[in-house]
Amino acid sequence: MSTRAAAPAGNRAGAIDGFRGLAALSTVAFHVWQQYFRYDAGGSHPPVDNPLVGAALSLEVIDLFFVLSAYLLTLSYARAAIDGRPLRPARLFLFRRAIRILPLYVLAVLVVWAGRNPSLPGNWRDLVEHLTFTHVFDQQRIFYTLGPTWSLSLEVLFYAVLVALGPLAVRACRPLRRRGSRVAVCAVGCAVLYAAPLAWIAVAHYGFGVPHTDWVVYFGPQARFGGFAAGMGLAVVTAALGDRGRLGPRAALLPAGLALAGLFALSLDSGPENFTFTFYHPIASVLWVVLIFCTLHVRQPPPWHRLLTARWLTAVGLVSYSLFIWHEPVMLQLHHAGLLPGGQAGFWPALLIVFLAALPVAAASYWLVEYPASLLGRLKDSRGRPREFYPGPAVSR
Template sequence: MRLEQLTFTRYIAALTVVFFHYGATVFPANLPWLNPIMTAGPIAVSYFYVLSGFIMAIAYYRAGEQQQRPFDTRRYWWARVARIYPVYLLALLLMILAKYHSTGSEPFTVALSLSMLQAWIPGYPLTLNAPGWSLSVEAFFYLCFPLLILLVKRHHLTHLSIAAAGLWVVTQTGHTLLLNSEYYTSRGLLHDMIYYNPLMHLNTFLIGFIAGAWLQEGKLQRLASPNLNTLALLSVALLAMALLVVRQPLMTHSGIQFDYTNGLIAPLFLLFIVLLALNTGKISTLLQHPWLVLLGEASFSLYILQKPLHGIYEKLMPASIDPAGMLHFYLFVILLTLSAVFSYWFFETPLRRFINNFVNRAP
């Protein structure tokens, strides 16, 4: 099942990360009512995780008798390595060479990033290439995925769905309680644990996997009704954006700190993904345009290369261009996007194909 209408949403999500890091003060992100939406980068990472679980289920989960076929772990592991590690390693090496971070020369810091373990240890998730922490989390999801397939084989999908819902409740409750505890300090060790630790994000990947499996089982087809689908899709998108806008006012008036980064609104993301996957109307047709699909495919390179390329960009830009201005930022977005497409065409895809062909070749 090809769901290319979902691909471009990855580019939009990755772009909010770029706005969060470098464009929060430029138009139109500087408008108060748009800023929480356009700079929702950390929350967009949760969207990536839900989408990842969903797509992985579509790719690997087989309903009924086909599910009894053995899971080819060898090909699975190499396919995952080929999918994320070459560009991840390229970005990491660029950061090490540039010595952007004061800890960049410490062997332990480098070893953690090379092994994609940095998100597990407070104090280290954002070292070297900061966006790489999310790939550390994703690597943990890949590690868990064969176990999820095994659990579905041995237990009914309904049981796993209940467990996923329970994990989501526990994660959100734990995150909110710790965020409001007297021991929490911004950017402290507890902050790193509740915001970056892979266990705090597992709920998002799991609910995405469950939804993808149910879709493969043919249980979600009612949501494909054209009239219901389009209306629900637009309503969910508007509701998610409204929740982004009202988060800060709600915290101010309630005195309770909460965040969406660990999946608090992931069920909305999930519903949006399912509805868009089942959409057969004009929205789906538009999003399947080859150029939009290409931008979505290049979004991983855009996301993981943004920090090293921003450093190079700042060194090469003329001093006459205001580094805090709109021109400076949008030139960077254009060059970053072109670089990501170039990376996807000539680095990411060829290496992925080479690794997969090498592993899958006949004895």
């Protein structure tokens, strides 16, 4: 029984690392794609002529990060609300999130900002906003210093929302005797959190005609929280089902295939005036939920599980946070040093060069910064209290 119980957990962890690895590699490809995308009076000129290949390379996967993060972090709250399982203190949750996010992030911000501001005071407002995760609310500086980290601002805000709403959901569900009622309360809450950004986007775009380049309107939490809400909904569904309703490989294949096709179609049909472009991220979040559910909630590993658990991909998943943090500075340094080929024809060699340079940097960052910082998590026990360490017993000779 212990062997059968351990196998699904190992498969689940490996698949999640695989998803992280694919998302990190796709993020690198997307930003190299942006670097080589050219606009002029004649229109837009993507670096790849084949629209199908271009759709795969330009697929935005930030919603996958949001869904995965919300799913993993909400699962304990969902199980506590639905089945009365014990809940870890909020201070422990925030402590572990802090040591997971902050050491590498603060180091990277200081290093990159100092390199771009050699004389003080420099762009001090940009530094303050990045260190306080408020740059997502600044139209001008949202993509300064570390461009992709606007999403970390949303991640940190999500932590605050989760530690506020999670315990409230648990308290609201405790008086309910029927399990179905507790599931309904959690599901409705997630649905409301998902619908609110939809309404915001619809009113901003169709009601007030706000252009898509208004980053604060469309990149802020009021517009992008749908990805986290979708991941929270996945956690509620997983907790409600438990071991029931697990899909067979064939039953999982069709919805997973449709989800992948839908994600590809969203990337292919990327005209800025399209309905699918306006609501790209809420739709993509639901499709990622379907794909993750069909990968994890199964009786046997699906056919694509072997790819997700491949050693090279799970290794990338292990260092995915470092790769996410460092790939843009590495790419820009290579560009400024003249090491990336010019013109649209240089896209493919540039993509390979950036991969070969960014991956070793990410691996070094993980082992030198991320992993040592993660050891700080041992300073607190499961109740969030300082752990007491005692010296071992003396050995007589």
